[in-house]
Amino acid sequence: MQCVFCDIVNKKSPTSVIFENDDFLAFSPIKQISKGHTLLISKEHTENLFDINDEALAKIAVLSKKLAAELVKKHSATGVNILHASGKDAQQSVPHFHIHLVPRYPNDGLDLWLKNKL
């Protein structure tokens, strides 16, 4: 099965690695939506929130906190958004579990908050 994130895990695609351990990898996506925008993925291929195991989910949540704090400090950001999508209609673009860490800056022009359309 072809998976662009598994290719990154298996070093078949070049990428800028931010963090790596036995279970997880964090890298800079090609399309940065803010300075320091980072994708955190599980090395094991799981599609989304519905099939990642609880232990891996707990670990990646704690790792998200750690990396978010490091990114904010490294880039002198003033905040962070942590985004995740599970499923096509939730706008999941790559079917391999991933979390976006998006450092935020004063007047950065991004608006990632939910808007009420109902």
Ligand SMILES: [Zn+2]
């Ligand atoms: Zn994969």
